[in-house]
Amino acid sequence: MAIHSQQAPAVQAQVAKKTLLIVDDEPQVIKSIVRTLRKQDLEILTACSAEEAIKIIQHNAVGVVLSDQNMPSMDGVSFLAKVREYDRDIVRLLLTGFANIENAIEAINRSQIFEFLTKPWEPEALQSALSRAFDHHKLTRENRRLHLMTHEQNAQLLQLNDTLERRVKDRTVQLADAVRQGVLMLSLAAEARDDNTGEHVKRIQHFTQAICLKIGMTKTDADRIGFFSMMHDVGKIHIPDKILNKNGPLTDKEWQVMQEHTIVGEKILGSSPYYSVARQIARSHHEWMDGSGYPDGLRGVKIPLVARIVAVADVFDALTHTRPYKKAWPRHKAIEEINRLAGRQFDTDIVDAFVEIFSEGLNEAMET
Numbered sequence: 001m002a003i004h005s006q007q008a009p010a011v012q013a014q015v016a017k018k019t020l021l022i023v024d025d026e027p028q029v030i031k032s033i034v035r036t037l038r039k040q041d042l043e044i045l046t047a048c049s050a051e052e053a054i055k056i057i058q059h060n061a062v063g064v065v066l067s068d069q070n071m072p073s074m075d076g077v078s079f080l081a082k083v084r085e086y087d088r089d090i091v092r093l094l095l096t097g098f099a100n101i102e103n104a105i106e107a108i109n110r111s112q113i114f115e116f117l118t119k120p121w122e123p124e125a126l127q128s129a130l131s132r133a134f135d136h137h138k139l140t141r142e143n144r145r146l147h148l149m150t151h152e153q154n155a156q157l158l159q160l161n162d163t164l165e166r167r168v169k170d171r172t173v174q175l176a177d178a179v180r181q182g183v184l185m186l187s188l189a190a191e192a193r194d195d196n197t198g199e200h201v202k203r204i205q206h207f208t209q210a211i212c213l214k215i216g217m218t219k220t221d222a223d224r225i226g227f228f229s230m231m232h233d234v235g236k237i238h239i240p241d242k243i244l245n246k247n248g249p250l251t252d253k254e255w256q257v258m259q260e261h262t263i264v265g266e267k268i269l270g271s272s273p274y275y276s277v278a279r280q281i282a283r284s285h286h287e288w289m290d291g292s293g294y295p296d297g298l299r300g301v302k303i304p305l306v307a308r309i310v311a312v313a314d315v316f317d318a319l320t321h322t323r324p325y326k327k328a329w330p331r332h333k334a335i336e337e338i339n340r341l342a343g344r345q346f347d348t349d350i351v352d353a354f355v356e357i358f359s360e361g362l363n364e365a366m367e368t
């Protein structure tokens with residue numbers, strides 16, 4: 001047992017030491033208590049007044065306070081209430097005269113004092129009360145430590161979660177960008193064989209987006225369909241150069257091979273649901289509303305809407321640009337031709353939307 005007075009060094013004692021502070025205005029009482037506890041493994045600090053005791057608490061890691069009730073400057077209950085304000089984990093015990101019990105009990109309950117002892121005390125009763133008090137203190141501190149630890153770990157988890165979500169978002173954007181780049185490269189590779197500028201697919205994309213918006217689609221859908229429209233002729237990779245770049249009319253056999261770019265394109269685009277719109281466009285962008293197109297001879301609304309849209313964009317762009325077999329048409333003449341074929345080759349509603357876009361100057365912005 002180590003005994004220190006209130007002049008103990010102002011260092012934070014280890015909680016594990018079980019530091020007890022005894023407060024009583026009668027030195028004889030303090031001595032008696034210390035004697036009773038001499039065989040206990042306790043670090044004992046003592047004070048003769050509430051004021052001294054508060055100073056000690058401010059500079060020492062006190063686990064349990066045992067205070068007399070009757071002290072001249074401040075009674076024990078009031079003092080212990082102050083102790084709680086300073087450190088709510090300190091376990092507080094009250095020592096009171098037997099005659100004062102009735103008055104003390106209410107105050108004790110109000111102040112949430114851990115236990116009280118009566119004078120004169122039984123040594124065993126004092127020792128066991130202190131033993132319970134230190135156990136309680138240890139549990140309280142441990143509970144608080146675990147609570148803090150859980151709180152910190154939760155905060156770390158939340159931060160980790162945020163970081164993870166941000167990374168997943170970043171990677172998703174990167175992946176989508178990589179897919180876009182891949183599709184663009186494939187589309188340009190197919191296109192470069194009969195349009196070495198590679199701009200045709202980008203204009204088709206732009207026209208397609210504009211038509212989609214004009215007929216009331218959302219920006220997201222318009223962007224998506226515009227993106228997939230770039231792959232409409234990906235099947236041309238399969239067509240021999242001598243047919244693709246022939247400077248003159250195709251023979252029936254060559255025309256048959258040329259038409260296969262629609263079916264080949266659909267096959268190249270695989271079976272993933274992600275590319276289903278791209279497959280519809282690749283297969284059906286040469287279908288005609290009157291059923292005379294290829295490869296399936298679909299008629300009217302049986303032709304997927306996305307293919308009807310790309311058909312207008314594709315033909316307009318082909319007409320207004322030079323091809324091995326023809327010169328570029330003026331834009332107004334191409335629009336006349338598209339209008340003439342509305343209902344027969346093209347969906348009338350799509351043609352109307354396109355003409356409206358054209359009149360708003362979109363084509364001039366896209367012209368290269």
Ligand SMILES: [Fe+2]
Pocket residue numbers: 232233261285286
């Ligand atoms: Fe085509």
